[in-house]
Amino acid sequence: MTAQSGVLVRTQGVTCAAGFRAAGIAAGIKANGKPDLALVLNEGPDHAAAGVFTTNKVKAAPVLWSQQVLSSGALRAVVLNSGGANACTGAPGFQDTHRTAEHLADVLSDWGSETGAGEIAVCSTGLIGDRLPMDALLAGVTEIVHELAGGISGGTDAAYAIMTTDTVPKQAALHHPDGWNVGGMAKGAGMLAPSLATMLCVVTTDVVATSEQLDRALRHATSRSFDRLDVDGATSTNDTVLLLASGASGVAATQEDLDAAVLAVCDDLADQLMADAEGVTKxxxxxxxxxxxxxxxxxxxxxxxxxxxxxxxxxxxxxxxxxxxxxxxxxxxxxxxxxxxxxxxxxxxxxxxxxxxxxxxxxxxxxxxxxxxxxxxxxxxxxxxxxxxxxxxxxxxxxxxx
Amino acid sequence: MTAQSGVLVRTQGVTCAAGFRAAGIAAGIKANGKPDLALVLNEGPDHAAAGVFTTNKVKAAPVLWSQQVLSSGALRAVVLNSGGANACTGAPGFQDTHRTAEHLADVLSDWGSETGAGEIAVCSTGLIGDRLPMDALLAGVTEIVHELAGGISGGTDAAYAIMTTDTVPKQAALHHPDGWNVGGMAKGAGMLAPSLATMLCVVTTDVVATSEQLDRALRHATSRSFDRLDVDGATSTNDTVLLLASGASGVAATQEDLDAAVLAVCDDLADQLMADAEGVTKxxxxxxxxxxxxxxxxxxxxxxxxxxxxxxxxxxxxxxxxxxxxxxxxxxxxxxxxxxxxxxxxxxxxxxxxxxxxxxxxxxxxxxxxxxxxxxxxxxxxxxxxxxxxxxxxxxxxxxxx
Missing domain, CATH: 3.10.20.340 (ArgJ beta chain, C-terminal domain)
Structure with missing residues (x-):
């Protein structure tokens, strides 16, 4: 489906790109005690970013927040939770998302990485309609910063923590021969349909790129990958796909190469989403x-x-x-x-x-x-x-x- | 849902209106030997008629035939078979439909009711893609004319013969206080969706009405009844709803009364279709x-x-x-x-x-x-x-x- 250069593997995800660390922990948001909080941190030097969101008119609080944040074209971190969609929760739900970003900004700043809430995207997934357990969530945010790791482990922990009815984590990483990388993780097993296949997805790269280049690459990729996955015709309230670039490779790719690499990662993740869809036998x-x-x-x-x-x-x-x-x-x-x-x-x-x-x-x-x-x-x-x-x-x- | 005058019952169908006789027999089209051929005959004095058909671009042969026949605004008979949709059967399938109408016209004419093939609508339902067993079907047409009956039995036999995965026949009859009647039968349990709830339906009336009046009443009724039934979002290749008027009551109704009566019958039949839809538990x-x-x-x-x-x-x-x-x-x-x-x-x-x-x-x-x-x-x-x-x-x- 793609004509990208480079090798694609499924053993790594968002931390395959230099400049990124990630973590995943059990913060007590899910009643069953499974991992439910993930963090992806872009340590730069660049912080360019782009996002694509659900077309559903009923948008979850974190979608409204992240759309607003992304208008600047920059992101330092993405915090994601499973165990609750924070959708149809009104103004109080939006305040919960805002508090989550504020709290993470404070913790990161205390920790030495000066960050504003307006540089943090928030993603949530799970049952629609319930408020999130904020005490557990905020305590988890304080804790997760200490778990941040690069290499394979950080990204994999994050990929596990965003799962809902998924049975396996989904990761893909592409190593470009010119010395830069694109990595991604995704979740989604139901409410998979057009205009984003209802899911959360974070894609990272260490290429040097502007937010405009990232935006073009991301829209090119999602329209040909997630938008062409349709399990049950249902479009969620929480669909979010983010692309973050650290520039840590010091290499600037052509738009064409960037498009192809991001598409390759998204296409592979879409394939993994199909294979793990709810109730799939074919x-x-x-x-x-x-x-x-x-x-x-x-x-x-x-x-x-x-x-x-x-x-x-x-x-x-x-x-x-x-x-x-x-x-x-x-x-x-x-x-x-x-x-x-x-x-x-x-x-x-x-x-x-x-x-x-x-x-x-x-x-x-x-x-x-x-x-x-x-x-x-x-x-x-x-x-x-x-x-x-x-x-x-x-x-x-x-x-x-x- | 409706403001019709008159009493609606489910114990009678197409033969509740004066001037109509009907029959249903097992012609050997279905492998299981159940009834599979129905006939509704309008003995006049009038023969005005209207029809509404599937919006699917892939139309079954009988739909193409009946649409053509209805352009005259008149019908003497409707022959319906279950056990095969005669859809996606190409030119040979259309010839089968044509032969069916020709043969019925010959049999009715021999029997004393001068009829042309162009006055006969044909409806088929069942599996898409197979040719009909024409020997059995044509022999059945010869036979069924001798089974025609008025009263409750003829209409009920016909309602049974058009069933596929339906578990019960669907009939409704409205007796208007002004001395005229509207009766109907319908089948359909799957492929029930918009632009006609995928079904065959024949409605009869003994009111005196032009084909234009019937057309208006039928479109008014189907847009508010069958078009608002949606079981599985699937629109069939064979949807057909026909309205035939014999004028045998000698009474001319107002358009408003006719609209209300036809809607009442169609609405009740739509309710019966929902209640008997495939796999329904709610x-x-x-x-x-x-x-x-x-x-x-x-x-x-x-x-x-x-x-x-x-x-x-x-x-x-x-x-x-x-x-x-x-x-x-x-x-x-x-x-x-x-x-x-x-x-x-x-x-x-x-x-x-x-x-x-x-x-x-x-x-x-x-x-x-x-x-x-x-x-x-x-x-x-x-x-x-x-x-x-x-x-x-x-x-x-x-x-x-x-």
């Missing part, structure tokens, strides 16, 4: 070709990827291609019904709008499923990652808050 | 108020009604109101996030965008669930009927074609 890639434009291809692929009848058929390993036709026919894009073709796992099941011989016998028992649809009206193509709709999804989501 | 009405326009209210209610996380929470009787906020926040309509209120079963769970005391304790164990959302920006309101997302839905839809 990892599905829906590719639409023959569309009038790439946007049309994205829209059509998303409509198929969201269709409950397509998703339940895939759960049942049932090559019910008629449901793909019925789904794509509702997409608001140009298509030629009599020229639509569909294949499953590379085997044609529908040609020119009609069933192909043997279509009902295609084997869909594999875990990775390729659905390819040709609209017959153009040359543009795009792919959406999704999952099946399983008993596990229903089970997990029918008892989340209780 | 019948849910999502009402949005305080919207800028009725269209906005419909859009917002539909977004909530389609949200997998809301639907799985309802399946688990979990008052997870945050998911309702997260869902409505993605609706492309005006809203004031800090003024949104939500109640479950009439109990406030969210007021002005924040949780209400006791919100997590609201009892959602009932079968009928009311979700009310106030957007805080206007006075318009609308409701969408939907269901929960259950294990039963996943089970039924993961093994439909196999």
């Amino acid at each position: 990892r599905v890639t829906v590719t639409v070709r023959g569309a009038r434009s790439e946007d049309d291809a994205v829209v059509a692929a998303r409509v198929i990827a969201r269709d409950s009848l397509v998703k339940t058929a895939l759960f049942g390993s049932d090559p019910n291609w008629g449901r793909v036709l019925a789904a794509v026919g509702t997409a608001p894009v140009d298509m030629e019904p009599d020229r639509i073709s569909v294949s499953f796992q590379g085997r044609p099941v529908c040609v020119d709008g009609m069933g192909a011989p043997g279509a009902r016998e295609v084997d869909l028992s594999a875990t990775d499923i390729a659905v390819d649809v040709h609209l017959g009206v153009g040359d543009a193509a795009a792919a959406i990652r999704t999952t099946d709709l399983s008993h596990g999804y229903v089970e997990e989501n029918s008892a989340y808050s209780s | 019948r849910v009405t999502v009402t949005v108020r305080g919207a800028r326009s009725e269209d906005d209210a419909v859009v917002a209610a539909r977004v909530i009604a389609r949200d997998s996380l809301v639907k799985t929470a309802l399946f688990g009787s979990d008052p997870n109101w945050g998911r309702v906020l997260a869902a409505v926040g993605t609706a492309p309509v005006d809203m004031e996030p800090d003024r949104i209120s939500v109640s479950f079963q009439g109990r406030p769970v969210c007021v002005d965008g924040m949780g209400a005391p006791g919100a997590r304790e609201v009892d959602l164990s009932a079968t009928d669930i009311a979700v009310d959302v106030h957007l805080g920006v206007g006075d318009a309101a609308a409701a969408i009927r939907t269901t929960d997302l259950s294990h039963g839905y996943v089970e039924e839809n993961s093994a439909y074609s196999s």
Whole structure:
């Protein structure tokens, strides 16, 4: 999907880039005692940053705060908590976010790293609607600063601490041959959908770049990675993707190289999010070709990827291609019904709008499923990652808050 | 929902109106030997008719045929089969539909009722993508004409013969005090969504009315009934709703009375479709108020009604109101996030965008669930009927074609 230079690994995350330290601890926000507080610190020399946030009109307090902070184009730290989304908590919830940033700024300043609250982004994830346990959270902020570490451990601890229904942490790191690095961590297993695949993600780099360059690279990457992951069509109140640059490598990359590297990391993280989605039994890639434009291809692929009848058929390993036709026919894009073709796992099941011989016998028992649809009206193509709709999804989501 | 005059009952359907006879038989289209062929005959004196069809770009052969036939504004008969949708079957599938109408016209003409193929609508429902077993179907057409009956039995037999995954037949009949009647039958349990709730429905009346009057009454009714039922967001290739008038009562109704009566029958049938939807364990009405326009209210209610996380929470009787906020926040309509209120079963769970005391304790164990959302920006309101997302839905839809 990408043409980046360099080696991508999953054993490191945000601390693979020079100038960054991170930590993750159990602060007592989650009732089960698991890690729930993470910190990513940019020790510079640069502090350029960019962010992309949920398009949901109902935005969580930390999203409102971080959007405001990011207007300066600089960040010294990101503090993230799981165990509560701090969404739909009104003005008191916003004050909680503000207090968190203020407190972290004080602690970092006491600790020798002069920082203002306006240089700190806050991210929260978990159940919507409840206030955060601020005593535990603030005590955790005091403590976590002492746990900051570089290398593999700091980033990995942070990646664990942001998990909710995730079963594994998600990290990716790219080492560019020119001597700079991009690392990232992400969480997200439900409410994964368009306009950011509902998640928290922090990406770091030690390249020398302005906030404008970072912003361009981040939007380029998210529109082609997280925005094309759609597990359940639900867009969260808390989606946040941040990109921080320390400049510690002393190397300035071209915009093109930066775009490619950030996309490579985001794309790999998106792949990890799909593989760990709630209740997933099939990892599905829906590719639409023959569309009038790439946007049309994205829209059509998303409509198929969201269709409950397509998703339940895939759960049942049932090559019910008629449901793909019925789904794509509702997409608001140009298509030629009599020229639509569909294949499953590379085997044609529908040609020119009609069933192909043997279509009902295609084997869909594999875990990775390729659905390819040709609209017959153009040359543009795009792919959406999704999952099946399983008993596990229903089970997990029918008892989340209780 | 309606202000119609007259008594509505569910024990009669299309043959409650004078001038209509109907039948339903097992023609061997379904492998399991259940009834699969239905016929509704309008014996006049009038033959005015109107139809509303799926908006899916991928339209089944019978939809293409019936749309063409309806351009004349007249129908003498409707022949319907379950056991196969005759969708995505290309030109050969269209020829099958044409042959069906031609054959029925011949049989009816031989039988003394001079009819042309162009006066016959055809409806099909079942699996997409397979050709119909035409030998069985045409033999069935020859036979079914001899089974035509008025009264309760003919309509009920027809209502049984159009069932697919439906567990009960759906009929409604309204007897107007002015001496005319409207009756209807419908089927549909999956692929129930907007722009007609994916279904076949035939409504009959013995009122004296032009095809223009019928068309207006039918569009008025479907936009407020079937279009506001959304079980799984999937729009079928075969949706068809037909309204036939015999004029046999000799009474001409006002447009207003006709609108109200047709809406009452369609609304009741929509209610029956919701109650029998695939895997349903909860019948849910999502009402949005305080919207800028009725269209906005419909859009917002539909977004909530389609949200997998809301639907799985309802399946688990979990008052997870945050998911309702997260869902409505993605609706492309005006809203004031800090003024949104939500109640479950009439109990406030969210007021002005924040949780209400006791919100997590609201009892959602009932079968009928009311979700009310106030957007805080206007006075318009609308409701969408939907269901929960259950294990039963996943089970039924993961093994439909196999």
